[in-house]
Amino acid sequence: MQGMLVHHAPMQDIALPAAVEDIVNPSQRLSAVHHLDIYRHSYIARLRSCMQSQFNALAYALGPELFELFADQYLDTYPSESYTLNTLGEKFAQFLQETRPDAGREQKENWPDFMIELAGFEYALSIIFDEHTDEQPAVILHDTPDEMLKLAPVFHLFHHQYPICGYYLGVIQSTAPELPFPEESYSAVTRHNYKLGLFTIRGAQYHFLKNMQRGDSVEAAKDNLVKAFEFKRAELDKIWPEWKKGFIDAGFFVFYEPS
Amino acid sequence: MSKIGDNYTNTLISLPNPGLGLGLRSKHFNHILEHNPAVDWFEVISENFMDSGGRPRHVLRQIAERYPVVMHGVSLSIGSTDRLNKDYLTKLKLLAGEVKPLWISDHLCWTGVNSLNTHDLLPVVLNDESLKHICTRINQVQDFLERPVVFENPSTYLTFKQSTINEWDFLRYMTEETGCGLLLDVNNVYVSGFNNDFDPAHYIRQLPHDRIVQMHIAGHQHCGTHIIDTHDRQVAHDVWKLFNLAWELTRGVATLLEWDGNIPEFDVYHAELLKAKEFMSSIDGFGITGEQEIANDDVVSNPVNFLVNEVNW
């Protein structure tokens, strides 16, 4: 029965162990095939709509028909193996990469790259939303000494070739964003009081925060940023108060309490 | 039945009746936390919370401090031929340790084989072989969880040629063999009865009423030739009548209104539940009217959209 449900392709394409009529009873109103069709129809419709809610912005970007086509093919290729639907879209970005329409062609199109990045970002958000951690209330003052700052327990950085975070926020805030042109972008995602915060940041900020993610203190992260990008230390120190205020307001930092 | 099975039966028949409950849905989290509505208890979908380290789990912890909670699962797949999923059972037990549910329930169904999950509650072949298989698995699950498990009759859209046992008898044998309990979904009986040509009142009369610890009521969509269990609207009048019959036969058990698609505001949901009170005393002239509103558009059984956690801002 499962084989008859899971593959969205027409039934004659599947080697069935027996005819439906040999397995399923007809009823007063419906034939055996009609009975089975209720399950077949619901299977794909149900999982398609789960994909839709997991990939809200991607569905908007692709439009309903194209999204449905990709989602159906994905569900056929990677049917769920998990007890939870929260991981249904785990391989969707990978699937889009594997099946990109310009695969094998020398001239690559832009839009598949955008869709793949967007799919990966949306899935990452759903994982961050449910990430296990001890959330601490982060009331932190602007004049907290640098050595007392560490990154919030839920803090993730993203680097994209398209303005993915901005586009995603546009969809969520219903501003009907246009498909963007390629443009390198950086973003940070936090979670406070169990709600996500999404922030577009600059490249240098991304690298600074990345250093902190690797365990650097504020001072060391600055040093390493200066070294790696040949920045002038004096200039970095000049803009640092502005960065620090912005990062604290955005909830990137919590208190570092030496144990 | 084994000694342990007897223990499960004893535990089961002494379970409390918490009254009229509602399904906990993320849409209502804030309303419930802010207003503490006078609902007797909440049913939570175990899979929505067992992996969550975020807001859903955080909210559930608070709700469980204020209200009695029952854990209802959709992924046990008791009828499957795959091995029981130990990882799933471990997480289920962990969650139960945290929220202390009155009981844990799932469905008489299978969700997939060969490691796949269709995320549907698929019907099982009802015969001696499957009964033995399922009872063995129920014993394993109950021993692992160290408590009786409650099984719900799913809404079904087909029956198998190989089935030789009526569903109501199958459920009875399950309770006798394992000490498990039953969750009687009155709407599912109505839906399955229409789809598979049996009399829903007869089904309900044949069940072992002392093993029913909970009932479900819900709305469905009539499609003319069949009925789809959509959980997206008010309860049909015929289902209320069946509920009345079940209420009398069970002498009243915990009752929960399911609403999973087009979920309304909390107060509307609660008001629909409270209609159950009108159907708790004798009503004259029992009979199914067959009133129906027929849909033309595509409808989906067992909607599961609500199982995907909504990312909150």
Ligand SMILES: [Fe+2]
């Ligand atoms: Fe139910």
